[in-house]
């Protein structure tokens with residue numbers, strides 16, 4: 001019974017984030033296999049991953065404290081030493097180098113087509129805890145057409161939705177483009193003719209030694225960027241900028257129909273040698289007009305903009321090759337009657353092909369992360385459920401991660417897909433087991449897991465913009481209820497059976513926010529949780545009532561709490577920071593947008609031919 005007692009320690013707030021990539025045992029697993037899996041989950045030290053290149057982005061929990069250059073921050077042995085700077089440069093010379101690097105990046109960005117995700121939360125005015133009460137979502141692809149534009153990829157609710165076009169003729173067209181514009185401080189030119197550069201100090205951002213400058217437009221302040229830039233001192237690329245861009249502001253104010261100023265904190269990561277790409281933008285707004293008493297207030301609107309998928313063209317070529325190789329053997333097998341598949345086996349193969357087609361297509365579109373270590377962590381938890389329930393399935397279940405923020409999970413054949421946002425906010429392993437268990441139940445109960453029309457290749461020869469509309473996999477209400485009943489049985493005999501009150505608490509949190517945050521809480525999860533008033537009721541009854549002021553009770557984590565996306569390769573990494581004790585209820589912010597400060601590193605991968 002040792003595994004069962006050990007798992008009790010596993011289920012702590014950040015246990016998942018310290019879980020190393022577990023080897024998935026083969027489908028028929030015996031108890032020793034389970035024990036091994038659980039032991040791996042319990043490990044608290046980050047697992048060394050010698051085979052992996054140093055990722056260009058790694059998380060930190062606390063903001064950089066702004067060490068001076070003199071502070072010792074040794075560069076890792078693997079990164080090339082910074083160039084010795086023998087000759088002193090004047091501020092003007094440094095400013096000119098910044099201008100040159102920024103012009104080069106701006107020109108290069110026009111050729112890239114990363115995915116851009118905008119998620120906006122409105123907070124209740126005068127709310128002391130910063131609870132979001134309304135949200136907006138937009139997923140698009142960056143396209144340069146006489147300016148930064150976003151081609152929509154998502155089916156949107158709320159103000160970004162098509163029907164609001166009539167009500168908000170300006171907003172619909174310009175709002176997403178306004179956010180696309182935030183990726184650089186000034187799309188025209190950041191030079192000494194237009195701006196005053198004031199040197200502030202030198203400071204480390206992660207591993208990058210930076211110059212910090214304050215920038216102000218020389219002429220009209222309503223035209224250009226006002227704020228601070230951090231510039232790394234090897235190639236003079238902007239790593240971070242923080243301030244306000246008045247041009248962007250005009251666009252966004254017209255959408256919200258009031259004068260507001262979007263303050264922006266924008267971060268870039270070093271994807272390849274010399275190439276720093278916009279990856280994460282946080283912006284917030286306090287409605288200044290109402291703040292007459294100058295009391296400290298929480299922002300009323302918080303937005304995160306994430307960019308990824310810069311290297312999609314490379315992925316595309318690779319994927320096409322893989323599918324050619326899969327198809328070939330079956331073509332040849334057909335000639336040999338002894339080796340011809342039986343109708344049942346053919347049907348299974350058919351479904352498998354549909355699944356592979358969908359997974360490949362989603363990966364090529366940059367919506368699904370490539371297979372990686374995070375999948376292994378999910379599969380370990382899934383395996384715990386399978387083994388303790390003595391379930392053996394005809395095909396092993398795999399897991400993959402959707403790169404988007406909205407909380408959702410679904411099955412594509414024998415692949416369970418969970419969104420990055422959902423993994424981020426789950427408070428613990430028991431809640432993760434509940435989500436995976438629900439999808440697993442659909443498989444165990446023999447519900448149809450894939451629409452086999454996708455076995456026909458032409459079905460997926462559609463533009464990326466139509467993918468998310470076509471690839472929605474729904475179950476009937478009866479099947480959802482059956483899955484919820486089944487998951488209760490699975491959990492009751494699982495290693496998570498004593499920790500189910502946490503899962504119930506998560507359900508309560510989702511239920512409490514489902515109406516306010518319809519863009520974050522997606523239909524499948526939303527539907528079965530809301531319906532869960534009946535079928536998942538037992539889980540919720542085990543949980544205490546939500547207590548927003550109670551620092552001990554963590555029903556859900558903020559967005560971005562667990563997974564870090566490499567914006568170049570789309571690879572995911574678990575955030576391995578220590579749990580930070582909360583000091584006030586304001587810091588709980590379940591399912592909320594927060595500032596995110598990536599850990600800045602120099603790329604160590606050798607330069608190679610980029611997508612352009």
Ligand SMILES: [Zn+2]
Pocket residue numbers: 438439442475479480483524528
């Ligand atoms: Zn379901």
